[in-house]
Amino acid sequence: MKKIKVKGKHFILSLVCLILGFMIAFSYHLTKIENQNENFDRSGKQYEKTLVLRNQLIAQEETNRKLQKELHQKQDKVLKNEKDLAKEAQVFLNQADDTEKYRMFLGKVKVKGKGVKITLSDGAYDPKEVNINNYLVHEHHVFKVVNELYISGAAAVAINGQRLTSHSYIVCNGPVITVDGVQYPAPFIITAIGDPDVLAASINLTGGIKDQLVNDNLVFTLEKINEMVLNPILGS
Template sequence: MLKFRKLKGNQVVLSLVALVLGFLVAFSYSITERESESKGPVITDKQWEQNINLKKQLADQVTKNRELQTELNDKHDLVREFEQELAQEAQVFFNLAEDAEKYRMYLGKVKVKGNGVQVTLKDGEYNPDEKNINNYLVHEHHVFKVINELYISGASAISVNGKRLTHQSYIVCNGPVITVDGSPFPAPFVITALGDPEVLSSALNLTGGVKDQLVNDSIQFSLEEKTGVIMDPILGG
Protein backbone atom coordinates (compact mmCIF):
# COMPACT_ATOMS: atom_id res chain seq x y z
CA MET A 1 0.00 0.00 0.00
CA LEU A 2 2.80 2.38 0.85
CA LYS A 3 4.56 1.44 -2.34
CA PHE A 4 1.47 2.19 -4.38
CA ARG A 5 1.11 5.67 -2.87
CA LYS A 6 4.76 6.43 -3.50
CA LEU A 7 4.39 5.39 -7.14
CA LYS A 8 1.32 7.52 -7.60
CA GLY A 9 3.08 10.59 -6.12
CA ASN A 10 5.95 10.14 -8.57
CA GLN A 11 3.50 10.04 -11.45
CA VAL A 12 1.96 13.30 -10.32
CA VAL A 13 5.36 14.97 -10.19
CA LEU A 14 6.27 13.64 -13.62
CA SER A 15 2.97 14.83 -15.01
CA LEU A 16 3.58 18.33 -13.63
CA VAL A 17 7.07 18.40 -15.08
CA ALA A 18 5.77 17.24 -18.48
CA LEU A 19 3.04 19.88 -18.36
CA VAL A 20 5.54 22.63 -17.59
CA LEU A 21 7.91 21.47 -20.33
CA GLY A 22 5.04 21.35 -22.83
CA PHE A 23 4.03 24.89 -21.92
CA LEU A 24 7.60 26.11 -22.25
CA VAL A 25 7.99 24.44 -25.67
CA ALA A 26 4.69 25.90 -26.88
CA PHE A 27 5.57 29.37 -25.56
CA SER A 28 9.01 29.23 -27.13
CA TYR A 29 7.54 28.19 -30.51
CA SER A 30 4.97 31.01 -30.33
CA ILE A 31 7.70 33.57 -29.58
CA THR A 32 9.86 32.29 -32.44
CA GLU A 33 6.94 32.36 -34.88
CA ARG A 34 6.08 35.97 -33.91
CA GLU A 35 9.68 37.10 -34.38
CA SER A 36 9.75 35.44 -37.80
CA GLU A 37 6.55 37.18 -38.83
CA SER A 38 7.83 40.57 -37.61
CA LYS A 39 11.12 40.19 -39.47
CA GLY A 40 9.37 39.13 -42.69
CA PRO A 41 10.30 36.26 -44.96
CA VAL A 42 13.87 35.15 -44.98
CA ILE A 43 15.68 36.21 -48.22
CA THR A 44 18.18 33.77 -49.61
CA ASP A 45 21.50 34.73 -51.18
CA LYS A 46 20.17 33.91 -54.62
CA GLN A 47 17.12 36.16 -54.11
CA TRP A 48 19.36 38.93 -52.79
CA GLU A 49 21.56 38.70 -55.88
CA GLN A 50 18.47 38.81 -58.15
CA ASN A 51 17.24 41.95 -56.35
CA ILE A 52 20.59 43.65 -56.86
CA ASN A 53 20.56 42.77 -60.58
CA LEU A 54 17.01 44.06 -60.98
CA LYS A 55 17.91 47.36 -59.29
CA LYS A 56 20.94 47.69 -61.56
CA GLN A 57 18.79 46.99 -64.65
CA LEU A 58 16.25 49.57 -63.47
CA ALA A 59 18.98 52.18 -63.01
CA ASP A 60 20.37 51.40 -66.48
CA GLN A 61 16.88 51.72 -67.99
CA VAL A 62 16.35 55.10 -66.30
CA THR A 63 19.65 56.31 -67.76
CA LYS A 64 18.70 54.98 -71.19
CA ASN A 65 15.31 56.72 -70.97
CA ARG A 66 17.03 60.03 -70.22
CA GLU A 67 19.29 59.57 -73.24
CA LEU A 68 16.32 58.74 -75.46
CA GLN A 69 14.39 61.76 -74.16
CA THR A 70 17.35 64.01 -74.95
CA GLU A 71 17.57 62.53 -78.44
CA LEU A 72 13.82 63.00 -78.91
CA ASN A 73 14.08 66.67 -77.90
CA ASP A 74 16.88 67.14 -80.43
CA LYS A 75 14.72 65.52 -83.13
CA HIS A 76 11.85 67.86 -82.24
CA ASP A 77 14.14 70.87 -82.61
CA LEU A 78 15.29 69.57 -85.99
CA VAL A 79 11.69 69.05 -87.14
CA ARG A 80 10.83 72.62 -86.09
CA GLU A 81 13.76 73.92 -88.13
CA PHE A 82 12.54 71.96 -91.16
CA GLU A 83 9.02 73.31 -90.65
CA GLN A 84 10.32 76.89 -90.55
CA GLU A 85 12.31 76.33 -93.74
CA LEU A 86 9.27 74.80 -95.45
CA ALA A 87 7.13 77.72 -94.31
CA GLN A 88 9.62 80.17 -95.82
CA GLU A 89 9.74 78.18 -99.05
CA ALA A 90 5.95 78.02 -99.12
CA GLN A 91 5.82 81.81 -98.74
CA VAL A 92 8.26 82.18 -101.63
CA PHE A 93 6.18 79.86 -103.81
CA PHE A 94 3.03 81.73 -102.81
CA ASN A 95 4.60 85.05 -103.81
CA LEU A 96 5.74 83.59 -107.13
CA ALA A 97 2.28 82.20 -107.80
CA GLU A 98 0.73 85.53 -106.88
CA ASP A 99 3.10 87.36 -109.23
CA ALA A 100 2.41 84.85 -112.01
CA GLU A 101 -1.33 85.37 -111.59
CA LYS A 102 -0.82 89.12 -111.69
CA TYR A 103 1.18 88.86 -114.92
CA ARG A 104 -1.49 86.61 -116.45
CA MET A 105 -4.03 89.26 -115.58
CA TYR A 106 -1.96 92.01 -117.22
CA LEU A 107 -1.52 89.82 -120.29
CA GLY A 108 -5.25 89.15 -120.43
CA LYS A 109 -4.82 85.40 -119.96
CA VAL A 110 -7.31 85.05 -117.10
CA LYS A 111 -10.83 86.22 -116.38
CA VAL A 112 -10.99 89.09 -113.90
CA LYS A 113 -13.79 90.46 -111.77
CA GLY A 114 -14.03 93.33 -109.32
CA ASN A 115 -14.90 96.98 -108.86
CA GLY A 116 -13.80 99.81 -111.09
CA VAL A 117 -14.91 102.71 -113.23
CA GLN A 118 -16.48 103.24 -116.63
CA VAL A 119 -15.62 106.26 -118.77
CA THR A 120 -17.73 107.14 -121.79
CA LEU A 121 -16.37 109.44 -124.51
CA LYS A 122 -18.77 110.89 -127.08
CA ASP A 123 -18.24 113.22 -129.99
CA GLY A 124 -19.01 116.84 -129.22
CA GLU A 125 -22.27 118.39 -130.30
CA TYR A 126 -22.40 119.57 -133.89
CA ASN A 127 -21.33 123.17 -134.26
CA PRO A 128 -22.22 124.75 -137.63
CA ASP A 129 -19.66 127.48 -137.01
CA GLU A 130 -16.89 124.90 -136.72
CA LYS A 131 -15.52 124.28 -140.19
CA ASN A 132 -13.26 121.36 -139.19
CA ILE A 133 -15.39 118.41 -138.02
CA ASN A 134 -12.33 116.76 -136.45
CA ASN A 135 -12.31 119.45 -133.78
CA TYR A 136 -15.26 117.83 -131.94
CA LEU A 137 -14.67 114.15 -132.76
CA VAL A 138 -13.08 111.64 -130.37
CA HIS A 139 -9.62 110.64 -131.60
CA GLU A 140 -7.20 107.94 -130.45
CA HIS A 141 -5.12 110.43 -128.46
CA HIS A 142 -8.21 111.23 -126.39
CA VAL A 143 -8.69 107.54 -125.65
CA PHE A 144 -4.98 107.16 -124.87
CA LYS A 145 -5.16 109.98 -122.32
CA VAL A 146 -7.86 108.16 -120.39
CA ILE A 147 -6.18 104.76 -120.64
CA ASN A 148 -2.76 106.05 -119.56
CA GLU A 149 -4.22 107.90 -116.57
CA LEU A 150 -6.11 104.77 -115.49
CA TYR A 151 -3.00 102.60 -115.69
CA ILE A 152 -0.95 105.19 -113.78
CA SER A 153 -3.65 105.27 -111.08
CA GLY A 154 -3.45 101.51 -110.55
CA ALA A 155 -5.94 99.95 -112.95
CA SER A 156 -5.22 96.23 -113.28
CA ALA A 157 -7.26 95.63 -116.47
CA ILE A 158 -8.84 97.89 -119.09
CA SER A 159 -11.18 97.32 -122.01
CA VAL A 160 -12.47 99.57 -124.78
CA ASN A 161 -16.00 98.83 -125.95
CA GLY A 162 -15.59 95.35 -124.43
CA LYS A 163 -12.24 94.74 -126.17
CA ARG A 164 -9.75 93.92 -123.45
CA LEU A 165 -6.34 95.53 -123.76
CA THR A 166 -2.98 93.79 -123.37
CA HIS A 167 0.63 94.98 -123.33
CA GLN A 168 0.62 94.53 -127.13
CA SER A 169 -2.63 96.38 -127.86
CA TYR A 170 -2.77 99.20 -130.39
CA ILE A 171 -5.41 101.84 -131.05
CA VAL A 172 -5.73 103.63 -134.39
CA CYS A 173 -8.15 106.34 -135.45
CA ASN A 174 -9.68 105.61 -138.85
CA GLY A 175 -12.11 108.34 -139.80
CA PRO A 176 -15.24 108.22 -137.64
CA VAL A 177 -14.20 104.93 -135.98
CA ILE A 178 -11.38 103.79 -133.73
CA THR A 179 -9.71 100.45 -134.32
CA VAL A 180 -8.61 98.50 -131.23
CA ASP A 181 -6.35 95.55 -132.02
CA GLY A 182 -7.89 95.34 -135.48
CA SER A 183 -11.52 95.64 -134.33
CA PRO A 184 -13.30 98.87 -135.42
CA PHE A 185 -15.61 100.67 -132.97
CA PRO A 186 -17.74 103.77 -133.62
CA ALA A 187 -18.42 106.40 -130.99
CA PRO A 188 -19.34 106.46 -128.19
CA PHE A 189 -16.24 104.82 -126.74
CA VAL A 190 -16.73 103.07 -123.42
CA ILE A 191 -13.50 102.57 -121.45
CA THR A 192 -13.87 100.20 -118.51
CA ALA A 193 -11.13 99.80 -115.90
CA LEU A 194 -10.74 97.41 -112.98
CA GLY A 195 -9.33 98.95 -109.82
CA ASP A 196 -10.12 101.09 -106.79
CA PRO A 197 -13.11 103.20 -107.93
CA GLU A 198 -12.33 106.14 -105.63
CA VAL A 199 -8.67 106.33 -106.66
CA LEU A 200 -9.41 106.02 -110.37
CA SER A 201 -12.22 108.58 -110.22
CA SER A 202 -10.12 111.07 -108.28
CA ALA A 203 -7.26 110.75 -110.77
CA LEU A 204 -9.51 111.48 -113.75
CA ASN A 205 -11.30 114.37 -112.03
CA LEU A 206 -8.18 116.28 -111.01
CA THR A 207 -8.36 119.98 -111.82
CA GLY A 208 -6.63 120.51 -115.11
CA GLY A 209 -6.40 116.75 -115.58
CA VAL A 210 -7.73 114.36 -118.19
CA LYS A 211 -11.39 115.26 -117.83
CA ASP A 212 -10.80 118.99 -118.12
CA GLN A 213 -8.52 118.49 -121.14
CA LEU A 214 -11.13 116.40 -122.97
CA VAL A 215 -13.94 118.82 -122.18
CA ASN A 216 -11.78 121.64 -123.52
CA ASP A 217 -11.50 119.61 -126.75
CA SER A 218 -15.33 119.59 -126.96
CA ILE A 219 -15.48 115.87 -126.04
CA GLN A 220 -18.43 114.72 -123.95
CA PHE A 221 -17.00 113.00 -120.90
CA SER A 222 -18.93 110.94 -118.35
CA LEU A 223 -17.59 108.87 -115.46
CA GLU A 224 -19.35 106.21 -113.41
CA GLU A 225 -18.09 103.98 -110.62
CA LYS A 226 -18.96 100.33 -111.19
CA THR A 227 -19.20 97.17 -109.09
CA GLY A 228 -18.90 93.60 -110.31
CA VAL A 229 -16.88 94.46 -113.41
CA ILE A 230 -16.10 91.29 -115.41
CA MET A 231 -13.54 90.93 -118.18
CA ASP A 232 -13.12 87.65 -120.03
CA PRO A 233 -9.68 86.37 -121.04
CA ILE A 234 -8.33 87.08 -124.48
CA LEU A 235 -8.50 83.99 -126.67
CA GLY A 236 -5.44 83.15 -128.70
CA GLY A 237 -3.46 85.96 -127.17
Protein backbone atom coordinates in the same frame (compact mmCIF):
# COMPACT_ATOMS: atom_id res chain seq x y z
CA MET B 1 19.29 20.13 13.32
CA LYS B 2 18.81 16.94 11.39
CA LYS B 3 21.37 16.26 8.72
CA ILE B 4 20.11 15.34 5.19
CA LYS B 5 22.12 12.69 3.51
CA VAL B 6 22.53 12.84 -0.23
CA LYS B 7 22.05 9.50 -1.68
CA GLY B 8 23.73 8.28 -4.86
CA LYS B 9 20.59 8.27 -6.96
CA HIS B 10 19.88 11.89 -6.03
CA PHE B 11 23.32 12.91 -7.16
CA ILE B 12 22.91 11.15 -10.46
CA LEU B 13 19.51 12.78 -11.03
CA SER B 14 20.94 16.20 -10.30
CA LEU B 15 23.81 15.59 -12.68
CA VAL B 16 21.40 14.49 -15.40
CA CYS B 17 19.28 17.63 -14.88
CA LEU B 18 22.39 19.81 -15.03
CA ILE B 19 23.56 18.18 -18.23
CA LEU B 20 20.06 18.42 -19.74
CA GLY B 21 19.82 22.11 -18.87
CA PHE B 22 23.21 22.75 -20.41
CA MET B 23 22.18 20.95 -23.56
CA ILE B 24 18.92 22.93 -23.79
CA ALA B 25 20.79 26.22 -23.27
CA PHE B 26 23.43 25.26 -25.81
CA SER B 27 20.77 24.22 -28.32
CA TYR B 28 18.92 27.52 -27.87
CA HIS B 29 22.12 29.51 -28.31
CA LEU B 30 23.05 27.51 -31.40
CA THR B 31 19.58 27.99 -32.89
CA LYS B 32 19.79 31.73 -32.22
CA ILE B 33 23.15 31.92 -33.99
CA GLU B 34 21.81 29.97 -36.96
CA ASN B 35 18.80 32.30 -37.20
CA GLN B 36 21.11 35.31 -37.08
CA ASN B 37 23.28 33.82 -39.81
CA GLU B 38 20.20 33.04 -41.89
CA ASN B 39 18.87 36.58 -41.40
CA PHE B 40 22.29 37.92 -42.35
CA ASP B 41 22.30 35.79 -45.49
CA ARG B 42 18.83 36.94 -46.34
CA SER B 43 19.81 40.60 -45.75
CA GLY B 44 22.87 40.16 -47.96
CA LYS B 45 20.83 38.63 -50.77
CA GLN B 46 18.21 41.39 -50.48
CA TYR B 47 20.96 44.02 -50.63
CA GLU B 48 22.45 42.39 -53.72
CA LYS B 49 19.00 42.26 -55.34
CA THR B 50 18.35 45.89 -54.44
CA LEU B 51 21.76 46.88 -55.83
CA VAL B 52 21.03 45.07 -59.12
CA LEU B 53 17.64 46.77 -59.43
CA ARG B 54 19.19 50.15 -58.65
CA ASN B 55 21.85 49.66 -61.33
CA GLN B 56 19.17 48.61 -63.80
CA LEU B 57 17.12 51.71 -62.93
CA ILE B 58 20.15 53.97 -63.41
CA ALA B 59 20.89 52.34 -66.78
CA GLN B 60 17.24 52.74 -67.83
CA GLU B 61 17.23 56.41 -66.81
CA GLU B 62 20.40 56.97 -68.85
CA THR B 63 18.76 55.25 -71.83
CA ASN B 64 15.67 57.44 -71.36
CA ARG B 65 17.81 60.59 -71.32
CA LYS B 66 19.52 59.52 -74.54
CA LEU B 67 16.18 58.74 -76.17
CA GLN B 68 14.72 62.03 -74.97
CA LYS B 69 17.70 63.92 -76.38
CA GLU B 70 17.33 62.07 -79.67
CA LEU B 71 13.59 62.86 -79.65
CA HIS B 72 14.28 66.58 -79.14
CA GLN B 73 16.78 66.52 -81.99
CA LYS B 74 14.26 64.86 -84.29
CA GLN B 75 11.55 67.30 -83.19
CA ASP B 76 13.86 70.21 -83.98
CA LYS B 77 14.58 68.68 -87.38
CA VAL B 78 10.86 68.20 -88.05
CA LEU B 79 10.19 71.80 -86.99
CA LYS B 80 12.92 73.04 -89.31
CA ASN B 81 11.52 70.96 -92.17
CA GLU B 82 8.05 72.34 -91.48
CA LYS B 83 9.39 75.90 -91.56
CA ASP B 84 11.24 75.18 -94.80
CA LEU B 85 8.10 73.67 -96.31
CA ALA B 86 6.07 76.66 -95.14
CA LYS B 87 8.56 79.00 -96.82
CA GLU B 88 8.46 76.94 -100.00
CA ALA B 89 4.67 76.90 -99.88
CA GLN B 90 4.61 80.67 -99.40
CA VAL B 91 7.03 81.13 -102.30
CA PHE B 92 4.82 78.88 -104.42
CA LEU B 93 1.72 80.86 -103.44
CA ASN B 94 3.50 84.12 -104.23
CA GLN B 95 4.57 82.76 -107.60
CA ALA B 96 1.03 81.52 -108.25
CA ASP B 97 -0.36 84.95 -107.33
CA ASP B 98 2.20 86.66 -109.54
CA THR B 99 1.42 84.27 -112.38
CA GLU B 100 -2.28 84.98 -112.01
CA LYS B 101 -1.59 88.72 -112.02
CA TYR B 102 0.56 88.41 -115.15
CA ARG B 103 -2.13 86.36 -116.87
CA MET B 104 -4.65 89.00 -115.85
CA PHE B 105 -2.47 91.85 -117.16
CA LEU B 106 -1.93 89.90 -120.37
CA GLY B 107 -5.67 89.52 -120.77
CA LYS B 108 -5.55 85.71 -120.72
CA VAL B 109 -8.13 85.20 -117.97
CA LYS B 110 -11.58 86.56 -117.21
CA VAL B 111 -11.58 89.25 -114.56
CA LYS B 112 -14.50 90.24 -112.35
CA GLY B 113 -14.76 92.99 -109.77
CA LYS B 114 -15.57 96.59 -108.98
CA GLY B 115 -14.41 99.38 -111.20
CA VAL B 116 -15.38 102.34 -113.34
CA LYS B 117 -16.89 102.89 -116.76
CA ILE B 118 -15.82 105.97 -118.72
CA THR B 119 -17.58 106.99 -121.90
CA LEU B 120 -15.95 109.30 -124.42
CA SER B 121 -18.21 110.76 -127.12
CA ASP B 122 -17.64 113.24 -129.91
CA GLY B 123 -18.63 116.78 -129.11
CA ALA B 124 -21.75 118.43 -130.54
CA TYR B 125 -21.45 119.72 -134.07
CA ASP B 126 -20.45 123.38 -134.16
CA PRO B 127 -20.92 125.09 -137.55
CA LYS B 128 -18.52 127.81 -136.41
CA GLU B 129 -15.77 125.23 -135.98
CA VAL B 130 -13.90 124.91 -139.24
CA ASN B 131 -11.86 121.83 -138.28
CA ILE B 132 -14.12 118.87 -137.46
CA ASN B 133 -11.25 117.13 -135.67
CA ASN B 134 -11.53 119.70 -132.90
CA TYR B 135 -14.57 117.90 -131.40
CA LEU B 136 -13.82 114.29 -132.30
CA VAL B 137 -12.35 111.67 -129.96
CA HIS B 138 -8.81 110.74 -131.04
CA GLU B 139 -6.41 108.01 -129.95
CA HIS B 140 -4.42 110.39 -127.71
CA HIS B 141 -7.61 111.10 -125.74
CA VAL B 142 -8.13 107.38 -125.19
CA PHE B 143 -4.44 106.92 -124.34
CA LYS B 144 -4.67 109.57 -121.63
CA VAL B 145 -7.59 107.84 -119.95
CA VAL B 146 -6.09 104.34 -120.23
CA ASN B 147 -2.68 105.42 -118.89
CA GLU B 148 -4.26 107.28 -115.98
CA LEU B 149 -6.32 104.19 -115.06
CA TYR B 150 -3.26 101.94 -115.08
CA ILE B 151 -1.27 104.46 -113.03
CA SER B 152 -4.13 104.57 -110.50
CA GLY B 153 -3.97 100.79 -109.99
CA ALA B 154 -6.42 99.34 -112.51
CA ALA B 155 -5.98 95.58 -112.76
CA ALA B 156 -7.57 95.25 -116.19
CA VAL B 157 -8.78 97.69 -118.87
CA ALA B 158 -10.94 97.22 -121.93
CA ILE B 159 -12.14 99.45 -124.77
CA ASN B 160 -15.63 98.66 -126.01
CA GLY B 161 -15.25 95.26 -124.33
CA GLN B 162 -11.88 94.43 -125.90
CA ARG B 163 -9.16 93.72 -123.33
CA LEU B 164 -5.93 95.65 -123.52
CA THR B 165 -2.46 94.22 -122.93
CA SER B 166 1.03 95.66 -122.70
CA HIS B 167 1.33 95.01 -126.47
CA SER B 168 -1.94 96.70 -127.44
CA TYR B 169 -1.95 99.55 -129.92
CA ILE B 170 -4.56 102.20 -130.65
CA VAL B 171 -4.70 104.03 -133.99
CA CYS B 172 -7.09 106.79 -134.99
CA ASN B 173 -8.61 106.71 -138.50
CA GLY B 174 -11.04 109.56 -138.92
CA PRO B 175 -14.21 109.02 -136.84
CA VAL B 176 -13.11 105.53 -135.72
CA ILE B 177 -10.20 104.14 -133.74
CA THR B 178 -8.51 100.80 -134.23
CA VAL B 179 -7.66 98.71 -131.15
CA ASP B 180 -5.31 95.84 -131.94
CA GLY B 181 -6.62 95.73 -135.51
CA VAL B 182 -10.32 96.00 -134.59
CA GLN B 183 -12.16 99.22 -135.51
CA TYR B 184 -14.66 100.91 -133.19
CA PRO B 185 -16.77 104.01 -133.81
CA ALA B 186 -17.60 106.53 -131.12
CA PRO B 187 -18.72 106.49 -128.38
CA PHE B 188 -15.75 104.73 -126.81
CA ILE B 189 -16.50 102.94 -123.56
CA ILE B 190 -13.43 102.39 -121.41
CA THR B 191 -13.97 99.94 -118.52
CA ALA B 192 -11.43 99.30 -115.79
CA ILE B 193 -11.43 96.98 -112.78
CA GLY B 194 -9.97 98.42 -109.60
CA ASP B 195 -10.91 100.51 -106.59
CA PRO B 196 -13.74 102.72 -107.95
CA ASP B 197 -13.06 105.56 -105.51
CA VAL B 198 -9.34 105.67 -106.29
CA LEU B 199 -9.83 105.43 -110.05
CA ALA B 200 -12.58 108.06 -110.10
CA ALA B 201 -10.62 110.44 -107.88
CA SER B 202 -7.59 110.17 -110.16
CA ILE B 203 -9.60 110.88 -113.30
CA ASN B 204 -11.55 113.76 -111.70
CA LEU B 205 -8.52 115.64 -110.35
CA THR B 206 -8.74 119.36 -110.97
CA GLY B 207 -6.78 120.08 -114.14
CA GLY B 208 -6.54 116.34 -114.75
CA ILE B 209 -7.75 114.03 -117.49
CA LYS B 210 -11.43 114.90 -117.25
CA ASP B 211 -10.82 118.66 -117.46
CA GLN B 212 -8.46 118.17 -120.42
CA LEU B 213 -11.02 116.14 -122.35
CA VAL B 214 -13.85 118.56 -121.61
CA ASN B 215 -11.63 121.43 -122.76
CA ASP B 216 -11.19 119.55 -126.05
CA ASN B 217 -14.98 119.74 -126.54
CA LEU B 218 -15.57 116.06 -125.86
CA VAL B 219 -18.48 114.55 -123.95
CA PHE B 220 -17.16 112.76 -120.84
CA THR B 221 -19.08 110.58 -118.35
CA LEU B 222 -17.83 108.40 -115.51
CA GLU B 223 -19.74 105.76 -113.56
CA LYS B 224 -18.71 103.62 -110.60
CA ILE B 225 -19.65 99.98 -111.12
CA ASN B 226 -20.09 97.53 -108.23
CA GLU B 227 -19.43 94.50 -110.40
CA MET B 228 -18.21 94.10 -113.94
CA VAL B 229 -16.71 91.31 -116.00
CA LEU B 230 -13.91 91.69 -118.52
CA ASN B 231 -13.53 88.70 -120.82
CA PRO B 232 -10.12 87.41 -121.89
CA ILE B 233 -8.62 88.21 -125.26
CA LEU B 234 -9.95 85.98 -127.99
CA GLY B 235 -7.60 83.12 -128.74
CA SER B 236 -5.55 83.61 -125.55
